[in-house]
Amino acid sequence: MTQNLVGTNEHLRLPPHAPGLRIGLFGGSFNPAHDGHRLASLTALRRLQLDRVWWLVTPGNPLKDNSGLPSLAERVRFSRQIADHSRIHVTGIEASLRTRYTADTLRALKRRCPGVNFVWIMGSDNLANFHRWNEWRAIARMMPIAVIDRPGSTHSSVASPAANWLSRWRISESQGAALAHAKPPAWIFLHGRRSELSSTMLRERAEQD
Ligand SMILES: Nc1ncnc2c1ncn2[C@@H]1O[C@H](COP(=O)(O)OP(=O)(O)OP(=O)(O)O)[C@@H](O)[C@H]1O
Numbered sequence: 001m002t003q004n005l006v007g008t009n010e011h012l013r014l015p016p017h018a019p020g021l022r023i024g025l026f027g028g029s030f031n032p033a034h035d036g037h038r039l040a041s042l043t044a045l046r047r048l049q050l051d052r053v054w055w056l057v058t059p060g061n062p063l064k065d066n067s068g069l070p071s072l073a074e075r076v077r078f079s080r081q082i083a084d085h086s087r088i089h090v091t092g093i094e095a096s097l098r099t100r101y102t103a104d105t106l107r108a109l110k111r112r113c114p115g116v117n118f119v120w121i122m123g124s125d126n127l128a129n130f131h132r133w134n135e136w137r138a139i140a141r142m143m144p145i146a147v148i149d150r151p152g153s154t155h156s157s158v159a160s161p162a163a164n165w166l167s168r169w170r171i172s173e174s175q176g177a178a179l180a181h182a183k184p185p186a187w188i189f190l191h192g193r194r195s196e197l198s199s200t201m202l203r204e205r206a207e208q209d
């Protein structure tokens with residue numbers, strides 16, 4: 001079934017959505033997907049009371065060397081096996097939108113999905129580098145952001161230039177249910193059960209085998 005969907009480029013289409021839904025957008029290389037991605041998504045679903053999380057499997061992170069990156073279809077297919085949850089939709093829609101930078105992707109999705117309450121989700125390692133992203137302040141002005149704590153970047157992320165700039169708009173963890181409706185900039189740092197997993201670790205293990 002999943003294989004067929006990838007074969008028909010179903011992963012390039014927008015999943016079902018409707019005005020008023022709260023949808024988390026979780027972008028990543030997913031090379032490969034792992035349980036840390038799933039745990040972060042479940043944390044966001046529950047603590048932010050989201051209806052869905054869409055994984056946006058990138059054609060290639062603009063800040064990474066993407067040589068050797070497996071095909072989008074392969075990464076989507078494996079991500080679907082890992083996600084395995086009715087509220088998590090794995091997509092390759094940046095490829096069909098022909099966007100690479102997150103700011104462009106979010107603009108395009110907001111235009112195509114009027115009335116949807118989107119939240120950008122990222123691990124805390126990405127907050128630490130967020131100030132290097134294209135139009136990062138514009139991203140923060142476009143939609144609320146949820147940062148999920150991740151081993152190794154708890155402190156560097158909150159001490160980062162982006163976190164400093166964003167500090168006045170941080171809402172408390174107890175207000176998670178309000179984030180999707182908050183006027184951006186608005187962001188939250190969610191602490192909870194953490195996963196040590198990373199795609200780098202899995203690629204290194206696979207090389208040793
Ligand atoms: N264990 C984890 N806990 C919380 N967030 C995570 C975790 N692993 C990845 N993420 C987040 O998931 C998103 C996609 O990450 P990505 O696909 O690059 O995985 P990665 O494990 O960070 O990969 P790599 O090791 O190749 O950098 C990013 O926002 C990242 O911060």
Ligand SMILES: O=C(O)c1ccc[n+]([C@@H]2O[C@H](COP(=O)([O-])O)[C@@H](O)[C@H]2O)c1
Nearest residue numbers: 027028029058061063101102103133134
């Ligand atoms: O737009 C940018 O400048 C930008 C820079 C770095 C990363 N991103 C996005 O951040 C998400 C996480 O990337 P990664 O490779 O850490 O999984 C993914 O959706 C990337 O496209 C975006």
